[in-house]
Amino acid sequence: MLERVKRLVRHRWMEDSSRLMDSAAIQRLKQRVADSETQHCGEVRICIESGLPTSYLMRPGAIRTITRQRALSQFGKLRVWDTEHNNGVLIYLLLAERSIELVADRGLNQFVTPQEWSNMVAKLGEALRDGRYEDGLAQAVDEVSQTLRQHFPMQERQVRPNELPDQPVLS
Secondary structure: OHHHHHHHHHHHHOOOHHHHOOHHHHHHHHHHHHHHOOOEOOEEEEEEEOOOOHHHHOOOOOHHHHHHHHHHHHHHHOOOOOOOOOOEEEEEEEHHHOEEEEEEOHHHHOOOOHHHHHHHHHHHHHHHHOOOHHHHHHHHHHHHHHHHHHHOEOOOOOOOOOOOOOOOEEO
8 A cells, every 4th residue: 555655655756758858859769750750651659658547556456567558548648559560569658657668550460479679678677767758768769770771671662651750749
């Protein structure tokens, strides 16, 4: 019970994500996503949340599972699943827990195993634990882009519409 109260306080008192990630950092991440999408035909979205809504914090279970549930919810809400090739990827950062989740659509998941995604998340977590949020997210965009280039490369003279906004979502 005490751990749940501590978590609730941490999530409510966490600084606003826009204060931890200045507008210049957000613009650099936006540009990084846009640049990455010139190399493959996938879509990448970034969602940064300061803390979880209270309804998530009151759920039973490990915080890792609850964070994953929230990332899946944001994946749907931001319509990352709604791409022509079903190859959208959400990079979800939860600042209060300094954790990152990668949620990929079914078109990409048929090529990438859950273990590969887990290994990628574990590697990306190092920068986040050190409080280097922009570095961690930039590394996440690069890792996801490398995977998308491998499985959904941009074809020569391919016209690629930008199906999802490149602007990171802050909440």
